[in-house]
Amino acid sequence: MKKLNVGIFGAGRIGQIHANNLSRNPIINIKRIVDPMADKLGEFEKQIGIKIETDPQVIFDDEEIEAVLICTPTDTHVDYIIKSAKAGKHIFCEKPVSLSDEESMRAYKAVKEAGVKFQIGVNRRYDRNFAYVKKMVDEGKVGKLELLRVDSRDPEPPSLDYVKSSGGLFMDMMIHDFDMARYISNQEITEVYVNADAIVNKDIKDIDVDTAIVNLKFSDGAIGVILNSRRAEYGYDQRLEAFGSKGTAMVENDLDANVIYADKDGYHTPNPQYFFLERYTQSYIDEVNDFAQAVFEDRQTSVTFDDAIMAQRCAIAAKESLDTKKPVKVRMID
Amino acid sequence: MKKLNVGIFGAGRIGQIHANNLSRNPIINIKRIVDPMADKLGEFEKQIGIKIETDPQVIFDDEEIEAVLICTPTDTHVDYIIKSAKAGKHIFCEKPVSLSDEESMRAYKAVKEAGVKFQIGVNRRYDRNFAYVKKMVDEGKVGKLELLRVDSRDPEPPSLDYVKSSGGLFMDMMIHDFDMARYISNQEITEVYVNADAIVNKDIKDIDVDTAIVNLKFSDGAIGVILNSRRAEYGYDQRLEAFGSKGTAMVENDLDANVIYADKDGYHTPNPQYFFLERYTQSYIDEVNDFAQAVFEDRQTSVTFDDAIMAQRCAIAAKESLDTKKPVKVRMID
Amino acid sequence: MKKLNVGIFGAGRIGQIHANNLSRNPIINIKRIVDPMADKLGEFEKQIGIKIETDPQVIFDDEEIEAVLICTPTDTHVDYIIKSAKAGKHIFCEKPVSLSDEESMRAYKAVKEAGVKFQIGVNRRYDRNFAYVKKMVDEGKVGKLELLRVDSRDPEPPSLDYVKSSGGLFMDMMIHDFDMARYISNQEITEVYVNADAIVNKDIKDIDVDTAIVNLKFSDGAIGVILNSRRAEYGYDQRLEAFGSKGTAMVENDLDANVIYADKDGYHTPNPQYFFLERYTQSYIDEVNDFAQAVFEDRQTSVTFDDAIMAQRCAIAAKESLDTKKPVKVRMID
Amino acid sequence: MKKLNVGIFGAGRIGQIHANNLSRNPIINIKRIVDPMADKLGEFEKQIGIKIETDPQVIFDDEEIEAVLICTPTDTHVDYIIKSAKAGKHIFCEKPVSLSDEESMRAYKAVKEAGVKFQIGVNRRYDRNFAYVKKMVDEGKVGKLELLRVDSRDPEPPSLDYVKSSGGLFMDMMIHDFDMARYISNQEITEVYVNADAIVNKDIKDIDVDTAIVNLKFSDGAIGVILNSRRAEYGYDQRLEAFGSKGTAMVENDLDANVIYADKDGYHTPNPQYFFLERYTQSYIDEVNDFAQAVFEDRQTSVTFDDAIMAQRCAIAAKESLDTKKPVKVRMID
Numbered sequence A, B, C, D: 001m002k003k004l005n006v007g008i009f010g011a012g013r014i015g016q017i018h019a020n021n022l023s024r025n026p027i028i029n030i031k032r033i034v035d036p037m038a039d040k041l042g043e044f045e046k047q048i049g050i051k052i053e054t055d056p057q058v059i060f061d062d063e064e065i066e067a068v069l070i071c072t073p074t075d076t077h078v079d080y081i082i083k084s085a086k087a088g089k090h091i092f093c094e095k096p097v098s099l100s101d102e103e104s105m106r107a108y109k110a111v112k113e114a115g116v117k118f119q120i121g122v123n124r125r126y127d128r129n130f131a132y133v134k135k136m137v138d139e140g141k142v143g144k145l146e147l148l149r150v151d152s153r154d155p156e157p158p159s160l161d162y163v164k165s166s167g168g169l170f171m172d173m174m175i176h177d178f179d180m181a182r183y184i185s186n187q188e189i190t191e192v193y194v195n196a197d198a199i200v201n202k203d204i205k206d207i208d209v210d211t212a213i214v215n216l217k218f219s220d221g222a223i224g225v226i227l228n229s230r231r232a233e234y235g236y237d238q239r240l241e242a243f244g245s246k247g248t249a250m251v252e253n254d255l256d257a258n259v260i261y262a263d264k265d266g267y268h269t270p271n272p273q274y275f276f277l278e279r280y281t282q283s284y285i286d287e288v289n290d291f292a293q294a295v296f297e298d299r300q301t302s303v304t305f306d307d308a309i310m311a312q313r314c315a316i317a318a319k320e321s322l323d324t325k326k327p328v329k330v331r332m333i334d
Helices: A013-023 A042-048 A057-061 A074-086 A101-114 A128-138 A160-165 A169-185 A281-297 A305-324 B013-023 B042-048 B057-061 B074-086 B101-114 B128-138 B160-165 B169-185 B281-296 B305-324 C013-023 C042-048 C057-061 C074-086 C101-114 C128-138 C160-165 C174-185 C281-296 C305-324 D013-023 D042-048 D057-061 D074-086 D101-114 D128-138 D160-165 D169-185 D281-297 D305-324
Strands: A004-009 A028-034 A067-070 A090-094 A118-121 A145-153 A189-197 A211-218 A223-229 A237-244 A248-251 A259-263 A266-269 B004-009 B028-034 B067-070 B090-094 B118-121 B145-153 B189-197 B211-218 B223-229 B237-244 B248-251 B259-263 B266-269 C004-009 C028-034 C067-070 C090-094 C118-121 C145-153 C189-197 C211-218 C223-229 C237-244 C248-251 C259-263 C266-269 D004-009 D028-034 D067-070 D090-094 D118-121 D145-153 D189-197 D211-218 D223-229 D237-244 D248-251 D259-263 D266-269
Touching (some): A013 A042, A013 A067, A013 A281, A028 A057, A074 A090, A090 A281, A101 A305, A118 A281, A118 A305, A128 A169, A145 A211, A145 C211, A145 C223, A169 A189, A169 A237, A169 A305, A189 A305, A189 C189, A189 C211, A189 C223, A211 A305, A211 C145, A211 C211, A211 C223, A223 C145, A223 C189, A223 C223, A259 D128, B004 B013, B004 B281, B013 B028, B013 B067, B028 B057, B057 B074, B067 B074, B067 B281, B074 B090, B090 B281, B118 B281, B128 B169, B128 B237, B128 B248, B128 C259, B145 B211, B145 D211, B169 B189, B169 B211, B169 B223, B169 B305, B189 D189, B189 D223, B211 B305, B211 D145, B211 D189, B211 D211, B211 D223, B223 D145, B223 D189, B223 D211, B259 C128, C004 C013, C004 C281, C013 C042, C013 C067, C013 C281, C028 C057, C057 C074, C074 C090, C074 C101, C090 C281, C101 C305, C128 C174, C128 C237, C128 C248, C145 C211, C174 C189, C174 C211, C174 C223, C174 C237, C174 C305, C189 C305, C211 C305, D004 D013, D004 D281, D013 D042, D013 D067, D013 D281, D028 D057, D057 D074, D067 D281, D074 D090, D074 D101, D118 D281, D118 D305, D128 D169, D128 D237, D145 D211, D169 D211, D169 D223, D189 D305
Parallel strands (some): A004 A028, A004 A067, A145 A223, B004 B028, B067 B090, B090 B118, C004 C028, C067 C090, C090 C118, C145 C223, D004 D067, D067 D090, D090 D118
Antiparallel strands (some): A189 A211, A248 D259, B145 B237, B189 B211, B248 C259, B259 C248, C145 C237, C189 C211, C237 C248, C259 C266, C266 D266, D145 D237, D189 D211, D211 D223, D259 D266
16 A cells, blocks of 8 residues: 655654654655754654654655655744745645744745645644534534634743743734634634733733733624633633524533532532643644645645635734734735 | 412421412412411511411311411321311322321322312422423423433431431432322332432431432333432432433532632532522422412312322332332332 | 611513512512503502502602612603602612713712612622622632623514614613623723624614624723623523633523433533523512612612713723724723 | 563454554554454454464464453353463453353463463443542542442444343443442442343343343442443443542543534533444553553553452342342352
8 A cells, every 4th residue: 555655844742743643544654754853852763663864855855755744943934834845745834834924925835836735733623622613613503603702721821931932922822713713614804803911920011911802803794702811720721602693502621531529519520631732632633644634635635824824814913903902904815 | 359268287397488488479368377386486477477376276167268288297197188178178288198008098088088189298390400301201302211310319417306207218308209200200100129228327227228229110111210318418419310212301400500610620510509498499389389279270289199199108118128128019099 | 667668660571570579578668659651550550569650759759768769761760860869769770870971970970969879770790690700709719800701692682673772782781791890800891892793683783783792901900801692592691701810710501490301412401591581580689679678777789870880881982992993991980 | 672472362343442552552562363254354454464363372372472362252251261371371351251150260260370460351440530430439539438320321222133142231231330330439249139121122021131220239338229221312321420428429421522502492512422432442542551561560450350250240140130039149259
């Protein structure tokens, strides 16, 4: 049986996850993994059974490699995308493409010109709960969508260093929620308005916010709102409500166990699964396998470069709304 | 507008509740209330606006009184029922009719001979949750009933004195659950088997049990089980599951508030409403008003003397099963 | 025992509810009820046992009447409040005071000058669920409040006629939610931004919106959002989430029954209680009795004229934000 | 790194699952798989990458194989256990050991004599929900266990052929629940009483029951009940309640998605995960890996031969109770 040869750029946390997940897919052959820190990756090397290389060129040059995964730091994505596209490789890239629309559009054009497939890493679309609500919306169960709410809260705030290099809450964290809002609604977000502040940690006030309510207007007339917080004491909070003319569909949190305990203080259930690695284990598996399947079947990827650009532009517009204290239109792709 | 004149025997806790509830029904006139402790009931007298009398004969003799409520101690019920029946009064009587089948049947025959209406006080049938499941069963939503489970647990155990005079767990507490099982299933309980012990309080071992699983066989082929405990730390537990060929219908507990609180220890909701007076406030209201309405409309009462006898006979059979450690048939009414 | 003599202006739907509820309070004597349509209120007259009069002056002139309930159309509230205040009566008035801040402030000043007590009718504060969360916030269970969300959706949209005379969604419907946000947070709403449209019924586009997301900034640094819709197919939706540094507290809907039914299509529970009369039955009872108790004990009312003014000013600011598409500051009381 | 060489007897459905699960454990080397139908297992052969052999002797004779998995038909288990034990292999065997206590005890003695490790396949002990409640019981959260309830219902009844060869409901299906009751309670089941019938399918009346309530008495004074049905329209029902002196802990069903949909007919959630392969995917993984780990670390297996024998004896006693209509003592291991 023909296998799909894959190359991976970056063997940090997320690169290792994707590599491990792909290694269980019998139609995949991970041919090369490249990481500048290869010498510190001995344990992963043993586990995955592949010699980690340091020069990315070996992947570009390997004609047997049809598809690549870009799991490197954000500021290198555009470069890897363009070179991969030119080398004729299909591309899976972690979000965001970059922190700049201009840069991202450069990569976008290179991919279009090369005619290679591209998928951005927004794993939550593959979660069974969100996919279930998406299906209900698509089947008309909620009727015409009128109000969309996305709740997304991390269990604990990132370090100050991380905040500084993250591109800010909108680009780093809420970009997932912009994508989710577009995914569930099948509509473009046309305008955003931001109601946000540094509430959890006032020390980051000059560089970022950590609690945000972002208003959305959709291209087909619905309105929506995203609620983000960098910290939730009860854990990783991942909910959504799609309200429409026939009813409402809500994603609830997945808990550590479906157990109810009752004592003199009331009824109690366990907390949500700790963070994205626990909560989205299966989504990460399904995401890369779906990308591989798209390449294998030579069909369009389920998540496209347009999706990547639009979520990024929502984040950029949100930042502008925060700065100007006004609603800001989101620029569409020509 | 013609009103229904009512007399009440007994102004203890439950008598006062019924009196207060009936006093808000514009078609009812509470004409007389009798209690031997009338001199200690000054506050209630003021509240209800009626002079409490001490001689029950005044009710039997009052030709304007069409209906009576018997809220006196259990060992006086039979006597009050027979005298009321002979005086042509319609009767609402608190459960149980008596602790002896022979005694209860004496009252039963007197009521049949007099042709007066009779209703036994099993308020839970009027609860919106249990009534909702009953309706689902009657409408065929669960299909053919196959398995019935009734969970009934008190928040705290009664005093030793109460246990001694109560007639035992089956007659005092589970009689409600036998009635509920008959009500929901529309079937007779034909056989019981008891798996029970004094677990909460070993000191009552010689006189009663406090934790019990009682197996039921129904006349139409279903099987069932009642789980009782005299103590539940989390509060008054009143659940039920009616499982059948098309699905299952479950009564859940009514909580102090429909509120969910989440913190680092998990999700939390309040406890069930404390005990029967809180949990069944509305059932008590609906129960006596339904009795009054039955008299007013000259229709059959919703709960009959046969219901009273059969629940009592289940309790008697359960006691025999506990003593003999064998399944025991429940005697039917000829 | 001394009773509190009360007069009621208006015997429409809400006036009758308050009258019936007060009539069960033994410390209250409803002395007079006035309504211009008295001749059509024969049935209510019989039920409440009081002759309905037509001239409001009889209440102002009755020196035994200490407190009044104003349950007349909104455009008469200010007049009744000012006259009642001048007559030295304590006042309970249905919301809103008026549709104009200037008018409401005239009434406000008259009440302050007369030194009478005043309570505005915001019954939801008395609901056990909302009160439970309020208590959790006050006790510090959620920590410092950071994000507040209020969901409020009616089961079906009002008639076009009603919409025209209602004062608009913000004044008619969301005013309850502004009050709830102030109540739960113990903070003032300082700024609002509106994201809203006529989505349910596009025909009202020129006169009102029916679907709205309103952003809030609070005086103590929290942010919030209110989600309103004039129609929810699944019924009257009354939820809330108070998220803070220690956790989150959520009000869930009260359903028609706490019953779960499972069949081949999944698990099912009944809809929320139909509308405000069913959902807030007990709140209406507790509200007027609390007002009566405040008068009786000569203490401050639990809900004040300041509360009425501030909720109204939020509604006015929301309307301005809708028109200007900008965030609008809410004017404080000097 | 030293690996554990494993041999597998039987490559039917469950054998393949275990093989696939073990193949992802880097400390395991599946050295041989034996199945008489090897010629029909080409696809599995390719997937697992091992040549399926037909003669079981090759495993007994392979000195490098330290541990075996017995996944063959029940009537061959005893023979494979005894031969494996004599060959010094550690043994994981699917439940039940056999349909006869005498036979099972022969295998039991052979294992004890050989001093090899033995684990019986009761995967549910590894489920996160049941394990969570087990932990709560062990930590004293429910206090002294008083009442245990196990609900276990299959989504659809097996074929008549399966019923005939299955050993009956108690041995085939409820054996899991007897094991669960022993696992959660940390007590022996000393007595059972059966209330059961062929209700789902009356045609099997002469050979088996399909709806059963089985009463348990525990060695430390608790009482319990197992409710089984061979068919539940809403799906695979796997619940449990452990009630004790301090509270109660309940396992609820895992659903296809944590999604709530509300429309005019109420609130709806998806059904439970379809059947044991979906519901217990992770348990099967954890089960065999825990066995491998026990061999690797040379520690006792988490589930022992005593556990296998006792669950089987409960099933045998249940069958006797069904036939005699009396409570039956469960025989202990000397």
